[in-house]
Amino acid sequence: MVIFPIIIVLSIVMYVYYKVAIMKSKEPLTQAYFNAKSRICLGTFILFFGINQYIFYQSPFSLFVGIAFAIIGGVHLNRGLKEVKHYRKEWRRLNES
Known part of the structure; x- marks a missing residue:
């Protein structure tokens, strides 16, 4: 699995x-x-790192660690997506032309 x-490397970069x-x-x-976008990248990194480790x-130990990383990464990813959606709407509202 090269993907x-x-x-992992692209998300950390x-x-x-x-x-x-x-x-x-x-x-x-x-x-x-930008902080919300970086949270998405961090969540992606943690999620795929956990999957890759398993x-x-x-x-069994790597399964436990992989599940923990996947949950933490999923939470970061979900929160980042919500923040990006919010801040994008806010930016558009403030910069209407």
Whole structure:
């Protein structure tokens, strides 16, 4: 399964990208939006890392760790998606042309 390591690496790279973009931005709304996007990337990283660990090792302990990581990653992913949706609507509302 080559796809999981690719997704893991891409998500951690995007996480770092958004964290750097937060530091470059001065507007609080943009910073919150980028923070929500970075939360999605972090959740994706944790979720797929947990799945990859179980597939790679296939032991009872790795199943427990994989399930824990999948739950934590899913929570981060879900919250990030909700925040992105909220901040996107808020940005559009404030910047109507």
